[in-house]
Amino acid sequence: MSHQKSFQYADLLSVLERVVDIMSAPDQYSYPSVFIYGHRATGKSHVVLSIMKDLELPHASVDCVECVSSGLLFHQVLSAFFGPDAAALLPRCPSLSDFVRLYKQMSSNSPATQTRYIILDRAERMRDMDFSLLPALLRLQELVNDNVTVILLSEIVWEKFRPNTGCFEPLLFHFPDYSKGKSLVQILSWDHHPSYTPELYASYINILLGVFFSVCRDLRELRHLAVLNFSKFCEPLEKGEAKESDIHKLWKNIEPHLQRAMQTVYLREVSSVQWEQQQMDEKEATTLRVLSAHAHIELPYYSKFLLIAAYLASFNPARTDRRFFLKSHGKIRKTNFLKKHEKTSNHLLGPKPFPLDRLMAIFYSVVDSRVAPTASVFSQISSLVTLQLLSQVGHDDQLDSPKYKCSVSLDFILAISRCVCVCVRLLDLLALSLVIQSQVVRQERSLFTAVSNLHLL
Amino acid sequence: YNDIELNCKKNCDGKNIGTYSTASLLALSIIDLCETFYCHLGVNVPDHAMTFRSLCNLLQDSVTPFVVSVHAKECADPVLVINLTLVCQATLTIRIIGLLQKCTQVFPQRTESLTNSDLPQSLPVVVIFKDFEAFNSQVLQDFILICSRYTQELPFIFIFGIATSPSAIQHRLPHSVSSLLCIEVFHSLSRTQHLASVFDKLILNSQFPFKLSSRVIQVLVGIFLYHDFSVQNFVKGLQFSMLEHFKSQPLSMLCCQKQEALLSAKTLSKKNVERIRHLPSFMRYVETQEPQEQVQLLTNDEHVKVTLLFHNKLHVSCIEKNLWETEEYDSALQLLRILAKDELVAALRKCAEILKSTKILQNVLQQLEDFIGRLEALEEDSSGNGIISGKMEYQRTDLFQLQKTLLEKESRRTKRMNPYEVLRSQVIEFIDSLVREYLTPAELQPLNEVCYYSSSGVLRQRLNVTPRTSIQAALSHPFYYLQNESLKTDAGTISSAAPDLCIVYKLHLECGRLINLYDWLEAFLTVMSAAEDQDTNSEECGKYDSLKHARFIQAVSEMEFLGFIKSTKQKTDHVARLTWGGC
Secondary structure, three states: OHHHHHHHHHHHHHHHHHHHHHHOOOOOOOOOEEEEEEOOOOOHHHHHHHHHHHHOOOEEEEEOOOOOOHHHHHHHHHHHHHOHHHHHOOOOOOOHHHHHHHHHHHHHHOOOOOOEEEEEEOHHHHHHOOOOHHHHHHOHHHHHOOOEEEEEEEOOOHHHOOOOOOOOOOEEEEEOOOOHHHHHHHHHHHOOOOOOOHHHHHHHHHHHHHHHOOOOOOHHHHHHHHHHHHHHHHHHHHHOOOOOOOHHHHHHHHHHHHHHHHHHOOOOOOOHHHHHHHHHHOOHHHHHHHHHHOOOOOOOHHHHHHHHHHHHHHHOOHHHHHHHHOOOOOOOOOOOOOOHHHHOOHHHHOOOOEEHHHHHHHHHHHOOOOOOOOHHHHHHHHHHHHOOOEEEEOOOOOOOOOEEEEOOOHHHHHHHHHHHOOOHHHHHHHHHHHHHHHHHOOOOHHHHHHHHHHHHO | OHHHHHHHHHHHHHHHHHHHHHHHHHHHHHOOOOEEEEEEEOOOOHHHHHHHHHHHHHHHHHOOOOEEEEOHHHOOOHHHHHHHHHHHHHHHOOOOOHHHHHHOOOOOOHHHHHHOOOOOOOOOEEEEEOOHHHOOHHHHHHHHHHHHHOOOOOOEEEEEEEOOOOHHHHHHOOHHHHOOOEEEEEEOOOHHHHHHHHHHHHHOOOOOOOEEOHHHHHHHHHHHHHHHOOHHHHHHHHHHHHHHHHHHOHHHHHOOOHHHHHHHHHOOOHHHHHHHHHOHHHHHHHHHOOHHHHHHHHHOHHHHHHHHHHHHHHHHHHHHOOHHHHHOHHHHHHHHHOOOHHHHHHHHHHHHHHHHHOOOOHHHHHHHHHHHHHHHHHHHHOOOOOOOOOOOOOOOOOHHHHHHHHHHHHHHOOOOOOHHHHHHHHHHHHHHHHHHHHOOOHHHOOOHHHHEEOOHHHHHHHHOOOHHHHHHHHHHOOHHHHOOHHHOOOOOOOOOOOOHHHHHHHHHHOOOOEEEHHHHHHHHHHHHHHHOOOOOOOOOHHHHHHHHHHHHHHHHHHHHHHOOEEEOOOOOOEEEEOOOOOO
16 A cells, blocks of 8 residues: 555655655644645645545545535534534534634643644635635634644645735645656556556556547546456457557557547446446447437427527527518618628627517417417427526516527537428528528638538438 | 226326336446436426436335435525435434534534434435436536545435436536546437327227327327427326316216116116217218118117117227227328238238137138238248338337338339239238228217217317417407407407406507507597597596596506516606517
């Protein structure tokens, strides 16, 4: 165990030396506050907590996600240092001064023989709490007159924490990212399989990193992936088709699997158990099924039209409605058709809010048959809002003339209109509005492809 | 009797849902990783409550007693979620190590009661999020982060109800959170499939004598497909039409199981027999009979009862066959015409089996078996024939698909007739005649009114309501609801006898987007005074004015309450219309 630890820490030696330096003289007053930052899974909490455990230092470890109120934080700190009885003395909604008073009282009863540590994980949450809490904690040592050090762990830099009124500057430590070449390979090859040589596992890790390093640097995630795909990697060895030295052959075998794993497992679309089952089946069809599943949403017939109408209302200027949705719209002069500010593509600007009346008017002109304005048509709008396909603009309690925005992408709408495209007119409409927009901004390639797709249909 | 049948239907539906949630349960026993995670899929909302209730019960019975289901509306922040989770468990007195630390603040008194209980630790806590999309994503992230810290002591399983698509998880949760989860996706049956199973169990079932006419089915299916995709609403519609049938049709007392029907037919009252005589289908039947018989039928009650008994039997036998087959008969026949041989044989076999169970059509059965024999004999010597292959998925529910494949097949069809095709056409002719003979549309059967509910108009009006239209009808034609003779007016005129609100409404229809209140008041006064022009005295005029003024203000505020107008700051003394002009 200790061997593994020293190995993992090897990369951070310089940082570690300084951290341990601070903690090495427990009977003297330590620096009041320490701020440690670094990316996810660089070992911040692990390092700090194992030092605490190994040196048997008194500490209170608190995850700030749990502390919805500062009272919970005080409660956890007090009960870790002085037992639950002390924590019970806190009033119902404790303020910072309550905490300081109680801490003083308790520490005078049992003064610190060595430095006490308060470790606050995910400290970035502290910024959302009471604004005086962070500056006070940074100089808690002064306030309670006790040998106590606050260690803040965070993924973001100290500059984002500093309150604008100024505060005590903590000691800063940075945990660097693992580099691809050395440390990641070393760390990952640590949990190699006992029945294979470490060299083989190291080469496997190299292949794995070649695929995944560009998208993922999270050590935990990489370890998960490594364990998951190793059995597949070893398959040719088990069958006797290749030797351990046949790295190239093994690479040929595993590479497509890793690619597929990147598409599914990494996105957590399938669980590891399902993934293993698929590996067993070795059928393309199952993967395809999973992938195709998320493109398709089952909606009632009118809901689809409502969504299309909402999209049209959101991305077309209201002035053009007459032209698009009226059969005899009269001539509009080409030159001055669009005003200057409308000449940027609406797809770059994002959806615009539209009133309910306009949505319904476009809806009626888009749907082929006559639709009565029934209660269920209107309730479909609200159910689209709960599905977050539409979003309501403004307050929920605005009853007269509510406004909505369409929050789905062009691809989604195209897929839906393909589903309902018994009527070609609708596609024409979509195409027309898109053509006009793409005429305006020639650079927008995606729109052009979308339009050409429509023509192919 | 109504109640029994209602219960029956409910049970049936409950069973359906039960079967498809067991699918998700099976996998539960396989995976017990640190944090398992479920998606349950399918759009639309009203059915979900029922599904989750049955899922919840199922889990509680078979896996773990600690199942909580939470709803987005109740969970504005993570403390509330934790509290809900805790409250459920507090009643079950389970020892929770981690969560209690945080919740001591909120539940100081509960901690003691919970700590001394010796239930096994390994049971997971299941948290069901009913509507994943509606949850605040920050709340979810926090909750998952917190739970992930305590998975060592207390295994958690989350079940997320997702209506749109699994990618919603990626949209709502950042990768740092979703990587804490081990996700498994479960798809519920597609809505249409679910409806089809309900159809099979309830409507195409000879067990229930109550039937729907094709128009009514169209209305119900239309609401389902076009509006809400909700099986629950469909069943409710079914129940409603049943209630309506038994309420409006006095002869529906004959609509019950055969034995009871026979019994009650014997004891029909004179009035009811008279009613039977007035049924259009019965009159048609009478016309086809001999004149002597006709006289007897119209005069003798007893005779009617006897024929009734006879017809009841006949009727039941007719219902045995598929109702839908009459509707889709043409397409089905076309399909048969192009079926490959082995499939044809299989279909005929199936028919024969169905016929075996009934006793009436024995001779038909004979013929069918004869055909099957000939087909099989043919198979031996013409195995090399170019049989039109193709796997036809015979889906009755998906009519559109069917027609498309039909068209494809038709174009690919070879022109030459081999012996198989000759025989096939013979078979088809035979079946055609058979169906024409026995499967006449239900509407033409005598006494169909007893068992068939057919007023689709009423159903549409009741189930697919148009609140706006009815408000407008009430305002522009007050006679329609009030039934007061004096309110009858010609179109386009405004009667002063109508309620103030109606007058104000009709006047506002003539205005533009902004309405001048003073002009409106003037017009209102003009309408009011039109009737009483003759007998107004000049001195009373001022007094009446203030009264009318008050009535006008009240009517306008009622209009605002109904959502037709709202006050505006664009112009003084004006109100804005909220409806479109002229609708």
